[in-house]
Amino acid sequence: MSSAKQGGPVRPSTSVWRPLGADEVKVTGGLWRQKQRLNADAILVHCEEWMERIGWIANFDRAAAGTMGGDHSGIEFVDSEVYKLLEAMAWELGREHSGALANRFHALAERVAAAQEADGYLHTSFGRPGQPPRYSSLESGHELYCFGHLFQAAVARMRTGHDDILPQVACRLADHVYEQFGPGGRIGVCGHPEVEMALAELARATGEQRYLELAVLFIERRGTGTLGTHPFGQEYFQDDIPVGRAETMRGHAVRALYLASGALDVATETGDEGLCAAVREQWANAVARRTYITGGVGSHHQDEAFGEDFELPPDRAYAETCAGIASVMLSWRLLLATGEDKYADLIERTLLNNVLASPRADGRAFYYANTLHQRVPGLVPSEHQLSHRAESGLRAPWFEVSCCPTNVARTLASVGLYFATASDDGIQLHQYGDYQVATALPAGGVTLHVSGEYPDGGTVEVTVIEAPAEEITLRLRVPAWAVGTAVVTETPTTRAPGHIEIRRVFRAGDSLRVTFPAEARVVYPDPRIDATRGTFAVEQGPLVLVLESVDLPAGWSVNEITAEPDSIITNDAGATIEVHRHLVAPAPWPYSPRPAGQEAERARARLIPYHRWANRGPATMRTWIPLTSRAAPAGQMAGH
């Protein structure tokens, strides 16, 4: 298993770019270092304390002791939260060893292991007297989904250099699943995809090909109608058509993206180019028509689903944190598989906007859904009670379905592993920030330090600490918004729309700097997004900026303002915009032959990064700002 200690969460047997491991990339400063510290110091503790307090961890103790009956704590898939916490701890230990955290990790892993049954099965919600039988509800039971999260935790443990109890438990469980669902076994799939990519990765980490074989079977069976009827329709869990035949992402967003990730893993390992192309097309169509500007996906609250093309109301955005994370997982696989920069672009957008918006500044509360327009100041949720997943206006400490906090935790702990890759030829820098890359190329060892103001400023500096004596290629992504405007301190060997490459012999002490435009800039929506017609958004670097009411004059709401793009001013303190407040005359009915215009008041307001909003108390917020020039009464327009 020594070869396991390579690569992060994903390590395809073949790829254009080679992923780096926890010993090869270290985040050293800046925004991401701050968020990784927040994760280590606050989020991991928060998750563990909550799950201890409400009995989700004790479910394993009771299962082990044989005292679990019909009184399981929490909904039936809370095992998965414990596994995601274990995965987060494993990556965190790989990032920066801590004896205290190692002890907590081991204790938790032992409690999980103790609940494993003799035949390898491990789930606290099924199979005991007073509980539903094993595999009695593949549609909604989430058994295999939970197993998948355990496998991913085990892979994290292996990839950070440990072959201990968690990998052993995972393999025994995977062997059991193979026996149950493998060739000659049950013809079924899990209502919530997840186990597919987890099995593929467990196969990659252990070399056990039966696990891959099982992943292939689960992908092949999906869409063949093995699942019972779902009230939201079979596309809810993607059992309507085989994944290779779908043209876009559809149904429940997290399920769709986890499934596509698993399908791509299977396609990569089996060389199924048709399946790989199908996933690429689904990604492209969903990105072009079903994605919010924050990278968030899903406009349906009821079924947590993507919604139709261009059905993207900001005020009803669901944009679940887990869906954003799932999108990053898929984009990362596609980036490794194809080498195309657009996947890194979406990873950046989604991480810095959708995903980072979830944790509160203190790491002790989270958004499950990430709206793009908050119409009324949110209620402050209780710090001591479970919240419903998406109805609160402010971040909540824990949820009845609490998939997002632990998903944020594992993502933050491993986020640096998405920053850079290697090839036989050199190093590729996909994300910017403050971090160090150190890996071995065929030509020799290379160590680079990446730094700069990014994402809050536009400068990226790369310093060579160690390099081979031969030529290597250093490739830096140029984000789509900076194409044509990025300035480099030396002439690139290659300049393509999505990247620059510098091929030469590098020496220790060499440095180069890339400057991206730092000005806030205006973005207009596709006219087919009905809900944002006549508005614009503001971006600065990779960040989506928003207006929050705490930055408006007292008593103003974001619901009554308009602005013009040419009033945006960017300086060292950030971006501001002149907003116009229109007070609409009270009317008994909101539809009229000639809407009354009214003189507007003016004020200059700060624009803040979307991911920082709602950290200063209840407030209204909007991402899409109505154009003042189009807010004139229609009845007064030229020609009418």
Added chain:
Amino acid sequence: MSSAKQGGPVRPSTSVWRPLGADEVKVTGGLWRQKQRLNADAILVHCEEWMERIGWIANFDRAAAGTMGGDHSGIEFVDSEVYKLLEAMAWELGREHSGALANRFHALAERVAAAQEADGYLHTSFGRPGQPPRYSSLESGHELYCFGHLFQAAVARMRTGHDDILPQVACRLADHVYEQFGPGGRIGVCGHPEVEMALAELARATGEQRYLELAVLFIERRGTGTLGTHPFGQEYFQDDIPVGRAETMRGHAVRALYLASGALDVATETGDEGLCAAVREQWANAVARRTYITGGVGSHHQDEAFGEDFELPPDRAYAETCAGIASVMLSWRLLLATGEDKYADLIERTLLNNVLASPRADGRAFYYANTLHQRVPGLVPSEHQLSHRAESGLRAPWFEVSCCPTNVARTLASVGLYFATASDDGIQLHQYGDYQVATALPAGGVTLHVSGEYPDGGTVEVTVIEAPAEEITLRLRVPAWAVGTAVVTETPTTRAPGHIEIRRVFRAGDSLRVTFPAEARVVYPDPRIDATRGTFAVEQGPLVLVLESVDLPAGWSVNEITAEPDSIITNDAGATIEVHRHLVAPAPWPYSPRPAGQEAERARARLIPYHRWANRGPATMRTWIPLTSRAAPAGQMAGH
């Protein structure tokens, strides 16, 4: 009980206008006659056959036989559908007697009665071995909700001149509820309001004041926290604050409107002017800020809730049929209580657009949710399977929660009773169509015939068939859209914004005609409704018109078109508009610094009444049409 045969579904002990009974108003022709025939010939049969086939009626037989256990058919509140069907049948029998229907009614009422227990309790889902105990889940059990629908069916029976088995069953049940929840009993309310208005009406119909006392208690208790926690928050079932303290409609739309109806009934009977004023204010604020142009309410699918002020996305409109019906029930109470025309305006809008959109032209399928923008052609639901309530793109024959079809049935059967009222002074005509009014005024008997092309044309004719020898006042509502443009064939005694009054001695054979403008007209939304910015809608008379893709050139979708209001042409065949089709160049990301414009193709398309859409197969549809003049690329606007 002879006095019971007066008034329709609502008969306050005191009101500005006196409601008329089934023997006083008869719909004789036109659109409403056609819909009442559809109801009698198709909808009632359809509802009965479905509930027979899937065992919802047989639940009563099994309850009576003592063979009901944990195997109850359907969700726990399907009793209410049987009661709404009974109410519909009762009103239909009052409208036009049919021996066959009377037999079906009696047979069904007997089956219900047989299930009543010795102490008066009557519910097929609670209290038997294998079932939850009685009143064990006031939050979600809907027991009192079901009772309320039984009471309303009994009132319909009494108001149509019968004191037979259904009123007797209802009174026994109401006596039981009084004993359980009355003074000294359980301090509880039902999670779904409905029993409040039903008890008030049962008190009015029977004279039994304990029923009113109970209604008062249920209204007073609501909002005091007697219900357990709801995942969507306590406002979901309006238990957050007392109804008299709320400023607008909030939470689950049907619950909010049924509760407000009950509150108004209680306020009327107890003379609570503060409560009455609070309900009027809630109505006004909800109409001004939380109502779709169709009169539909509710923009949340997940919790079937009103949503925030101006949160009215057309493509995610829920606008549940039952919420529209509940809105009519509340507006009717407010019209009787205050005499104000605006309530009749909203009744007209809601009935003709939101409610009438529900039944398919053949009466054998229904919309539960009534979207204002269908982005993709809807799936054709199975004619033989239960549908989920709101996920189908086309009308479905029956639903797991099937509240809407039977609610449509009882509304159509009694719709004429909302058309006109009387006072000591004369007659008020609130709605138009073809119908006859015959009632006794203090001055003597009066019989009027109302006819005309309304709602498809603008002419209303009133012919006097019988009138007293003294002066009386004939009051005709002038819809808000016709204020200042209505033409009357004689000079009114009074002309106010919402009505005209003619006071004189009328003679048999006299007639007068009111002509409202027949041209299609343009309506603009309040700018705070973000989802409709830069669009307009078209109305003609009381009807909202829409574009349906079957009226566009082959291959065009409503999603890609714009238009200008000045291109609307109205002629005898209806209204048409010139639409411009814009094909947006494919782009990998839907947000860009400068959206590309493109030359548009043009075509002339028909506009059809909203309520008729989706009767010609799967299609896309939109109510709000983007303005061509505002669809120009923002980057090409003056000043940029």
